[in-house]
Amino acid sequence: KAGVTQTPRYLIKTRGQQVTLSCSPISGHRSVSWYQQTPGQGLQFLFEYFSETQRNKGNFPGRFSGRQFSNSRSEMNVSTLELGDSALYLCASSLRLAGDEQFFGPGTRLTVL
Amino acid sequence: DQQVKQNSPSLSVQEGRISILNCDYTNSMFDYFLWYKKYPAEGPTFLISISSIKDKNEDGRFTVFLNKSAKHLSLHIVPSQPGDSAVYFCAASARREKLTFGTGTRLTIIP
Numbered sequence: 001k002a003g004v005t006q007t008p009r010y011l012i013k014t015r016g017q018q019v020t021l022s023c024s025p026i027s028g029h030r031s032v033s034w035y036q037q038t039p040g041q042g043l044q045f046l047f048e049y050f051s052e053t054q055r056n057k058g059n060f061p062g063r064f065s066g067r068q069f070s071n072s073r074s075e076m077n078v079s080t081l082e083l084g085d086s087a088l089y090l091c092a093s094s095l096r097l098a099g100d101e102q103f104f105g106p107g108t109r110l111t112v113l
Numbered sequence: 114d115q116q117v118k119q120n121s122p123s124l125s126v127q128e129g130r131i132s133i134l135n136c137d138y139t140n141s142m143f144d145y146f147l148w149y150k151k152y153p154a155e156g157p158t159f160l161i162s163i164s165s166i167k168d169k170n171e172d173g174r175f176t177v178f179l180n181k182s183a184k185h186l187s188l189h190i191v192p193s194q195p196g197d198s199a200v201y202f203c204a205a206s207a208r209r210e211k212l213t214f215g216t217g218t219r220l221t222i223i224p
Contacts, residue, residue: 056210090157101147101160104157104158105156
């Protein structure tokens with residue numbers, strides 16, 4: 001069974017631009033969660049989608065948004081990029097519950113210049 | 114407010130010895146706990162979990178202990194091997210709604 005895939009793996013943007021990251025969950029998994037990882041901060045929860053609906057949201061500004069498609073694939077978007085948005089963005093999928101064992105993709109490394 | 118805390122950013126252990134990684138939590142609603150391991154340039158991979166109805170769970174070289182009264186859990190790795198060198202994250206959830214992660218502990222196994 002193929003694992004969680006994320007594209008692109010690396011991205012360089014400049015301040016003020018916007019970016020879209022993509023995630024394909026494990027086949028059959030319906031819950032997709034997104035995390036931001038920065039040094040010293042661990043994994044900060046962004047949001048979780050289930051059956052195309054945002055079911056849970058972390059404490060991030062409205063510049064961070066996401067969506068999920070009918071095939072469970074998910075995208076997250078960050079608008080008006082700031083230097084502090086430079087981070088590793090991780091996507092994880094689980095069968096049904098976001099608080100169960102999650103399977104992670106390799107992440108997208110975003111650098112904002 | 115950091116609800117899951119890993120107070121040791123790093124730990125070095127000799128090969129063959131026991132590695133003990135610690136995690137504290139503040140939210141008494143947490144009822145499910147997990148440990149993940151992360152290598153550079155890879156996503157975290159699931160290691161072991163424990164429900165709040167148990168105080169111990171074993172899987173091969175890995176054992177997780179849960180002390181609910183102290184709101185503390187620990188991961189024991191015995192014996193430690195060079196391939197165990199990685200960053201370890203503990204995570205917790207309440208009613209399986211979402212995972213809250215700690216900041217991680219970098220474990221280095223010294224040959």
